[in-house]
Amino acid sequence: MKDINLFDTIAAIATPLGQGGIGIVRLSGKKALAIADEIFTAKDGVKPSRYKSHTVHYGWIVEKAKVKSQKEKIVDEVLLTVMRAPRSYTKEDIVEISCHGGIVVLREILDLVLAKGARAAQRGEFTKRAFLNGRIDLSRAEAVLDVINAKTRYALESSISQLRGSLSKEVHQLKDKLIEVSALLEANINFPEEEITPANLEKVNSDVAFIKNEVDKLLDSAVHGKILREGLSAVILGRANTGKSSLLNALLKEERVIVSPVAGTTRDAVEEILDIRGIPLKIADTAGIIEPKDLIEQEALKRTRRYFDKADLVLLVFDSSSRLTPEDRLLIKKARAKTTIAVLNKCDLKPRIEEAEIKIHFDRLVKISSLKRKGLKELEEKIVQSVWEGKLEASDELIISNARHIQALKKAKEALARARDSLKDKLSIEFIAEDLRLTQESLGLIIGASAGEDILDKIFSQFCIGK
Numbered sequence: 299m300k301d302i303n304l305f306d307t308i309a310a311i312a313t314p315l316g317q318g319g320i321g322i323v324r325l326s327g328k329k330a331l332a333i334a335d336e337i338f339t340a341k342d343g344v345k346p347s348r349y350k351s352h353t354v355h356y357g358w359i360v361e362k363a364k365v366k367s368q369k370e371k372i373v374d375e376v377l378l379t380v381m382r383a384p385r386s387y388t389k390e391d392i393v394e395i396s397c398h399g400g401i402v403v404l405r406e407i408l409d410l411v412l413a414k415g416a417r418a419a420q421r422g423e424f425t426k427r428a429f430l431n432g433r434i435d436l437s438r439a440e441a442v443l444d445v446i447n448a449k450t451r452y453a454l455e456s457s458i459s460q461l462r463g464s465l466s467k468e469v470h471q472l473k474d475k476l477i478e479v480s481a482l483l484e485a486n487i488n489f490p491e492e493e494i495t496p497a498n499l500e501k502v503n504s505d506v507a508f509i510k511n512e513v514d515k516l517l518d519s520a521v522h523g524k525i526l527r528e529g530l531s532a533v534i535l536g537r538a539n540t541g542k543s544s545l546l547n548a549l550l551k552e553e554r555v556i557v558s559p560v561a562g563t564t565r566d567a568v569e570e571i572l573d574i575r576g577i578p579l580k581i582a583d584t585a586g587i588i589e590p591k592d593l594i595e596q597e598a599l600k601r602t603r604r605y606f607d608k609a610d611l612v613l614l615v616f617d618s619s620s621r622l623t624p625e626d627r628l629l630i631k632k633a634r635a636k637t638t639i640a641v642l643n644k645c646d647l648k649p650r651i652e653e654a655e656i657k658i659h660f661d662r663l664v665k666i667s668s669l670k671r672k673g674l675k676e677l678e679e680k681i682v683q684s685v686w687e688g689k690l691e692a693s694d695e696l697i698i699s700n701a702r703h704i705q706a707l708k709k710a711k712e713a714l715a716r717a718r719d720s721l722k723d724k725l726s727i728e729f730i731a732e733d734l735r736l737t738q739e740s741l742g743l744i745i746g747a748s749a750g751e752d753i754l755d756k757i758f759s760q761f762c763i764g765k
């Protein structure tokens with residue numbers, strides 16, 4: 299996006315290309331209203347440049363005759379919205395033309411606008427202007443992208459909160475605190491003969507501890523952020539015939555995979571996507587093969603392993619109507635390394651399993667019957683709990699989901715840890731001041747205060763055109 303002129307008036311089709319009820323062509327910049335004057339004929343005859351800000355007008359987009367013998371051509375019947383600088387998305391004059399949502403109409407209107415002197419906008423250029431004109435900071439600009447890309451209700455809520463400035467507020471507060479602390483230290487660096495007072499040193503200590511704690515909290519939330527973005531992946535694990543495929547079918551409420559009394563029914567792992575209370579859950583049914591007898595079974599085992607390795611959550615299925623087998627015990631050992639829910643299936647039959655032994659290894663245990671569809675709600679409940687550990691219930695929590703923010707926070711965390719060590723070891727004040735400066739810089743990256751042109755390019759190129 300280098301070398302683009304920020305004084306140009308830009309235009310783009312802001313709605314998805316396809317057929318729809320309405321489509322929008324959007325213009326932003328100094329010439330937006332003058333261009334609208336040339337192509338829009340209002341029903342009441344008033345020119346757009348005379349409209350008040352935030353008003354909507356009915357009329358037609360008209361292509362004037364190029365030569366006298368030609369008649370002027372009506373392109374479409376439209377509504378035209380005017381938002382004047384600085385009270386607009388970009389802080390510039392904005393004109394939005396809402397026309398009928400056909401590709402040809404939209405294209406013709408855009409061509410007309412370009413012919414009158416606007417330039418085709420690049421990806422994210424409207425939002426980039428909002429950032430460069432100081433209406434939003436970088437974390438909020440990125441939140442615009444997250445809102446557009448949100449795939450679940452929770453992801454949307456979290457991006458909306460970031461769009462409203464929750465993250466930038468938090469970062470600004472931390473930066474202010476850092477500035478305060480740095481000022482105390484700088485005074486000492488500039489006037490070394492004046493020893494830093496024990497009271498001031500104590501304040502530096504406690505403020506640094508406070509900031510570090512806040513940064514840690516933000517980083518902790520990133521685990522949830524990943525799930526909001528990408529969904530949660532779970533694997534159904536268990537020895538043959540415990541009812542893994544039956545469980546998948548029960549959760550999906552359809553007969554998706556083959557179920558049979560023959561051990562080794564499932565060979566190929568099957569992955570499906572479920573929506574569990576707004577969280578997308580990718581769930582894989584695997585083969586219950588533990589000791590492969592042929593090449594196909596070897597391959598099946600390999601696939602089970604692959605799903606197991608990448609899973610955030612394991613549903614370890616037991617047949618509660620039989621005693622634990624050595625295979626069950628082997629799987630218990632493996633699953634302990636992961637977040638696991640022990641699922642005691644076939645609870646409609648007489649229980650024979652050593653429940654107490656399983657409880658030793660796993661905090662979460664549910665009894666279900668896939669056949670009779672019992673206990674499935676409790677299982678869903680446990681799945682949600684295991685993911686959020688009750689955290690999402692506190693809905694105000696700020697959740698970090700952006701990889702760039704995570705990276706910047708990690709850098710801040712490292713610098714803060716060094717500053718704390720230096721404080722503990724009573725090292726020279728300069729060292730501490732330097733690490734606090736680095737912390738400030740890293741936090742500044744999140745809101746864009748210290749972000750370079752290359753970072754901006756990378757961020758805004760992920761946007762769609764017209765945003």
Ligand SMILES: Nc1nc2c(ncn2[C@@H]2O[C@H](COP(=O)(O)OP(=O)(O)OP(=O)(O)O)[C@@H](O)[C@H]2O)c(=O)[nH]1
Nearest residue numbers: 538539540541542543544558562563564586668669
């Ligand atoms: N009584 C009872 N039987 C069940 C239940 N769930 C599954 N079964 C039966 O157990 C047998 C095995 O079920 P599957 O779902 O194929 O088991 P699986 O774990 O996928 O087996 P593999 O794919 O061979 O590893 C079938 O006959 C099912 O009908 C249950 O809750 N109660």
Ligand SMILES: [Mg+2]
Nearest residue numbers: 542543563564
């Ligand atoms: Mg199966």
